[in-house]
Each structure stands twice: as C-alpha cells, then as structure tokens.
Amino acid sequence: MSSKIWLSKPHFNTTNLDFLKETFNSNWISTTGPNIDEFEKSIENILGNDLKVVALNSGTSAIHLALKLLNVGIGDEVICQTFTFCATVNPILYCGAIPIFIDSEKDTWNMCPVYLEKAIQNRLKVNKKPKAIIVVDSYGMPAKWDELLEISKKYNIPIIEDSAEALGAFYKNKMCGTFGKYSIFSFNGNKIITTSAGGVLICNNTKDKAKAIHLATQAKGIGHFQYNEIGYNYRMSNVLAALGLEQLKSLKEKIKQRRLNHIRYKSIMSSVGGVALKEEFDEKIVSNFWLNCIVVNNSKFSNIDFLNAFTENNIDVRTLWYPLHMQSYLKKYLFFGDRVAEVLFRKGLCLPSSSSLTEKDFLRIEKVFNLFK
Numbered sequence: 001m002s003s004k005i006w007l008s009k010p011h012f013n014t015t016n017l018d019f020l021k022e023t024f025n026s027n028w029i030s031t032t033g034p035n036i037d038e039f040e041k042s043i044e045n046i047l048g049n050d051l052k053v054v055a056l057n058s059g060t061s062a063i064h065l066a067l068k069l070l071n072v073g074i075g076d077e078v079i080c081q082t083f084t085f086c087a088t089v090n091p092i093l094y095c096g097a098i099p100i101f102i103d104s105e106k107d108t109w110n111m112c113p114v115y116l117e118k119a120i121q122n123r124l125k126v127n128k129k130p131k132a133i134i135v136v137d138s139y140g141m142p143a144k145w146d147e148l149l150e151i152s153k154k155y156n157i158p159i160i161e162d163s164a165e166a167l168g169a170f171y172k173n174k175m176c177g178t179f180g181k182y183s184i185f186s187f188n189g190n191k192i193i194t195t196s197a198g199g200v201l202i203c204n205n206t207k208d209k210a211k212a213i214h215l216a217t218q219a220k221g222i223g224h225f226q227y228n229e230i231g232y233n234y235r236m237s238n239v240l241a242a243l244g245l246e247q248l249k250s251l252k253e254k255i256k257q258r259r260l261n262h263i264r265y266k267s268i269m270s271s272v273g274g275v276a277l278k279e280e281f282d283e284k285i286v287s288n289f290w291l292n293c294i295v296v297n298n299s300k301f302s303n304i305d306f307l308n309a310f311t312e313n314n315i316d317v318r319t320l321w322y323p324l325h326m327q328s329y330l331k332k333y334l335f336f337g338d339r340v341a342e343v344l345f346r347k348g349l350c351l352p353s354s355s356s357l358t359e360k361d362f363l364r365i366e367k368v369f370n371l372f373k
C-alpha cells in the first residue's frame, strides 16, 4: 500500500542539524538560554505593535497563564467557543472556573457575536459578569474580530485569542495573534511550524510578560526556596527554541504552501457535487488554511462515507470538532446558541493539508473524491 498521507505533519526542510549541535555544544539545554530570547524576539518582530512574547512548553499552558494573568479563579465564569479543540477549555477548568459555551456563526465557524452578547446579558442579570472570553481562529480562519472586540469593549470583558492554529492569518490587514488582551500560538507537531512541542503567550506590555515568565518558572521568590504563590513549570526549552528558530526561516514558504493546497482543493472540488469547501467569506479575511475543511451536503453520501473511503486508501482525514458543550464532561455547563457547531460536526471533514503535500499526494486524494461523482 502507498505510504500514509497525514492530516498535518511536521515539516523540516533541512537535513543539516548543526543548529542543534551548536545548542548542545553551548550546554544551554534547559529552560534558559539565547535561543529562547531570540525566538521570542523573532515572533515579536513578526507581530509588531510592540507586543511581547513568552515562549512556553505548549499552547495549552499559554492559555492557562493568560487566565491566571486575568485573575481567573474558583467559581469565576469564562466564556468559550464551543467549536474547538479541548485544549481551549481545559485551562478554564484547571483554574476551578466555569466555562460557558457559545455557538459558531456560519461565515467563519468561529464564535457567534450575537450569542456572545446574549450570554453576557444573561449572566449580568444574575450578577455573574464573565471574567474573560476565549475566541478561537479555528483551522486558521480569523474570527469576526470587529464585532467580537466591540462587545468585549462594550461590556469591559477581556478577550483571550486562541490563535493556536492561525499563525500567518490576517483579518483586515491585522495578524491573528494580535487581537486578544492575551493571545497564544501553538507549535505542536501538527501546526504551521513546530518546536516538537511548544507555544507562546502574547502580551501587550513588558510587565505582563515579566509576570508570565515568573509564573512559568515556578514563581521563584526573592529568598532561597521561598515562594508566595503557586507557580508552574511551563517554560520552553532552549533546545526546542532552536527548532523554532530554524522553522521560522521557512514560515512564509509554509504558509504559502498551505494556501496553495487550498487552491488545489478548489480545483478538485469544482467537479465533485454536494461537497462545499470552506472558503474565506470576505476578501479582507486571509486564512492560513492550516486545515482545509469540507461540508458534505449530499443526498447519497455522508461525511462518514468519505471518511471511510479515505481511510481505506491510507489517507488521514478527520471529522470536524465535536462541540465542547456536547462532550460528556462538559455537558453540564451553559450553552448559548443553536445547532451550527453541531451540524458542522455531523457533516464536515478536514482534509490533508500539510505544507509538504506533493502533487502525487493530491492525485491520490483526487482519485478518492472521484469515487463520489
């Protein structure tokens, strides 16, 4: 059988690993060192706007620290997009706080501003002002930032932007990762670029950055082994930051490649009936097309028929997110919305979208689609 075509796999363009050797020779192989500082600076340069970046061991820990910096604690309510990966919501639970889920809207599949405002008004009525709102740029598609930021401002509730998947995406000429009071990227193996495991927290000022680093390094006190708050071991390793620096060199190329994948899928899909490829809904919205997604609206075949056919051909496709408000451990929390996210789960699929996909891979993918003509 032909080799497996993965959904989104790590992509190292180099066989020259001297940059790792240099790191080992320097003996800075733990959670301090020059690569960490340089990696942070490089991302600060990409984002501009005087934003400050903290390198961490995962995107999940970045979300956790963002909540901590907003003083989210036991019993606080935090609003969260339902259509996303579990790592968006779990840090709310780490804080002992209570998630409140919001449905998607149909253009971006991200948080619906209408239901967001309904939820806030509902909670204000019972004197429970939410402490934060976590919005996701899911699959690399920017959320409706104008509308969402207006609501955040109107009710004075800060937004955490989970742009784990959205490095290189733009909303009206502004980069994803710059919209939140705090924002995050992930560099897990399946993301646009990878540090094998890792993430960053993006802050608006150096004071927040310093506080985040303090919390991420066990909240060390002034004296010897004396602490006055709970800290975490969340810092990125200097070895992995070297991988990050190497990956950043080809970031533009990788984003370009993912966007080319999208164009290739457009041409495949133009001849397949009853299947809609997820598109940018407005010319000012630029997705990085981290993953390409389809919705199957076909009277003869379901998304699972497609999934099975791809699986038989050793091609990795997945359903879209199972909405968080439907997960067994999260069902008990409030949900504001309709069935947009639920229908996406029941009808959708994500397709292989690695930056290393070849034309040969696409011909195999096209062949499977042609079975459904």
Ligand SMILES: *Cc1c(COP(=O)(O)O)cnc(C)c1O
Pocket (backbone or CB within 6 Å): 057, 058, 059, 060, 061, 084, 085, 087, 088, 136, 138, 162, 164, 165, 186, 187, 188, 197, 198, 199
């Ligand atoms: C990958 C991802 C995360 C978590 O990032 P890790 O680095 O894997 O911890 C959070 N949110 C979303 C939407 C993600 O895709």
